[in-house]
Amino acid sequence: MQYPDAPDLTSSPLSRILLDPSQIDRMIRRMAHEILERNQGVRDLYLIGILKGGGILAERLASIICAIEGASVPLGTVDITLYRDDLSSKPSPPFLKKSALPEPVDLKRVVLVDDVLFTGRSVRSAMDLLMDLGRPSRVQLAVLIDRGHRELPIRADFVGKNLPTSRDETVQVSLETGQEHVSLHRKG
Amino acid sequence: MNDSLRTSNLLTIGDLSPEEMEGIFRTADSFLDLSSRTVKKVPSLRGKTLVNLFYEPSTRTRTSFEIAAKRLSADVINISTSQSSVVKGESLLDTVLTIEALGADGVVIRHPSSGVPEWISRRVQCHVINAGDGLHEHPTQALLDLYTIQKRKGRLEGLTVAIVGDILHSRVARSNILAMTRMGIAVRLVGPPTLIPKYLGDWKVDVFHDLREGVRNCDVVMTLRLQLERATASFIPSLKEYAKLYGISPAVLKEAHPDVLVLHPGPINRGIEIQDEESFREHSGILDQVHFGVGIRMAVLYLLMAGGSKGE
The missing domain is CATH 3.40.50.1370 (Aspartate/ornithine carbamoyltransferase)
Structure with a gap:
């Protein structure tokens, strides 16, 4: 099926497509099964996507988990901007996006969801935010791509794909329906 | 489309485009959620100092700015001119320059003369927020x-x-x-x-x-x-x-x-x-x-002050 606004998916010396929609779909399905296996079902499970990359991924995971178990899991999103450690290195901070948390995190087994794990700083911010929201019984981390280069002692519990990268490359993940791809870009 | 404010001071509403006002409202929405949380503070202005400089009496505006800044983890100092060096005859500019030299990152000014915040903003490096100037703006x-x-x-x-x-x-x-x-x-x-x-x-x-x-x-x-x-x-x-x-x-x-x-x-x-x-x-x-005012002032303080300092 062709989409009129589909991205240019042809590889060039500066960018490479690494994953296509069916590969991404299989990875997300496997991650959903792993989350259920590790947590022995949906009891107290709470998926929270880190905006904005983790939002759609968390949604996808939640709907697959619901299809497997026949029971829905609460699904939230958080904007971590206020907790970032690099706010003061930029001239002006961005407008905030609305976090949506349908229920309190207390005593829940929270799975933080993000698209790419890189330095680990976003995850640090998200954990600080979670602790200010309440006291989850457990916090786990699910990421679609782990590209290495950690700057903090943080590790993901569920990983779609480990992707060796160099620091000056950027990983682009799109989970918009019809435009799903993961690509690697090098600075020209 | 801009995703942040273009201005580093808030002197007149004329500085804000409709998109920027919408952005401030969206940001305020997020801040209003804070009041239902266990910890009602966020660390975005940690280590920054805000001075409330009020040359006219005020309860709600000053308190609203103070609560907003404290929820963002800023340190707040309130100066009401009746108990300051102003009664000894210190000029407005000297007062503000002193406040800046003491290390303030932002100053909220209310003054009975129109145009004072704008005039001050051209002479200091810190962020200036107009909290009401004469017959001009609020x-x-x-x-x-x-x-x-x-x-x-x-x-x-x-x-x-x-x-x-x-x-x-x-x-x-x-x-x-x-x-x-x-x-x-x-x-x-x-x-x-x-x-x-x-x-x-x-x-x-x-x-x-x-x-x-x-x-x-x-x-x-x-x-x-x-x-x-x-x-x-x-x-x-x-x-x-x-x-x-x-x-x-x-x-x-x-x-x-x-x-x-x-x-x-x-x-x-x-x-x-x-x-x-x-x-x-x-x-x-x-x-x-009054309730929404705290959210709006948090949004304004965050959007103006959470970034790097103005001069950089």
């Missing part, structure tokens, strides 16, 4: 008024708002007229001829001298405080007559839209601008204005 009040209307009515564009009372001396009215027309609201000014500015310039407003006619079918009635400290009493025959002709009462509100929202920037002269509020409690947005 931008955060206009932002919180619009935000309250948007929250209560679900939209701004296409609404009709009647601003009632002492338009001539009101910085709240000026900021609101600019902000509202920019956001697609039809603005009516209602008041005695002596309290409506003679030259309205390029304001796209309709003027009414009859209150019932002015509020007819309005979605929002914003009544202003009669500023008795600015000798407003000499512009009207008597307070009693003003209350009778321009006071908002249940009978007057019958002329407005059945779901009318009543706003007042406070403090209220009860029995003059607003009469018998108890009987139209469900139409009143006055306490909402």
Whole structure:
């Protein structure tokens, strides 16, 4: 099926497509099964996507988990901007996006969801935010791509794909329906 | 589209585009959620210092800025001029330069002379926020008024708002007229001829001298405080007559839209601008204005001050 606004998916010396929609779909399905296996079902499970990359991924995971178990899991999103450690290195901070948390995190087994794990700083911010929201019984981390280069002692519990990268490359993940791809870009 | 403010000071509502106002409202939405959390603070302004410099008395604006800054983890210092070196004759500029040299990252100024925050902003490096200057502007009040209307009515564009009372001396009215027309609201000014500015310039407003006619079918009635400290009493025959002709009462509100929202920037002269509020409690947005004001001021402080310093 062709989409009129589909991205240019042809590889060039500066960018490479690494994953296509069916590969991404299989990875997300496997991650959903792993989350259920590790947590022995949906009891107290709470998926929270880190905006904005983790939002759609968390949604996808939640709907697959619901299809497997026949029971829905609460699904939230958080904007971590206020907790970032690099706010003061930029001239002006961005407008905030609305976090949506349908229920309190207390005593829940929270799975933080993000698209790419890189330095680990976003995850640090998200954990600080979670602790200010309440006291989850457990916090786990699910990421679609782990590209290495950690700057903090943080590790993901569920990983779609480990992707060796160099620091000056950027990983682009799109989970918009019809435009799903993961690509690697090098600075020209 | 911009995803942050272009300005590093908030001096007039004219500095903000409609998109920027929407951005401030969205940001305020996130901050309002904080009040339902276990920890009501966020660390975004940790290590930054905000000085509230008020040359006029104020309870709600100063407290609102103070709470907003503290929820963002900033350190707040309040200077009320009656207890400062101002009484020893220190000039305004010297006071502000001293505050900056003491390490302030931002200063919130209220002053009886129009244009003071703008004048100061050209002479200091720290962020300057106008909290009301003379007869000129009170931008955060206009932002919180619009935000309250948007929250209560679900939209701004296409609404009709009647601003009632002492338009001539009101910085709240000026900021609101600019902000509202920019956001697609039809603005009516209602008041005695002596309290409506003679030259309205390029304001796209309709003027009414009859209150019932002015509020007819309005979605929002914003009544202003009669500023008795600015000798407003000499512009009207008597307070009693003003209350009778321009006071908002249940009978007057019958002329407005059945779901009318009543706003007042406070403090209220009860029995003059607003009469018998108890009987139209469900139409009143006055306490909402105070509540939403904290969210708006958090948004403004965060958007102006959370980034790197202005000079860098």
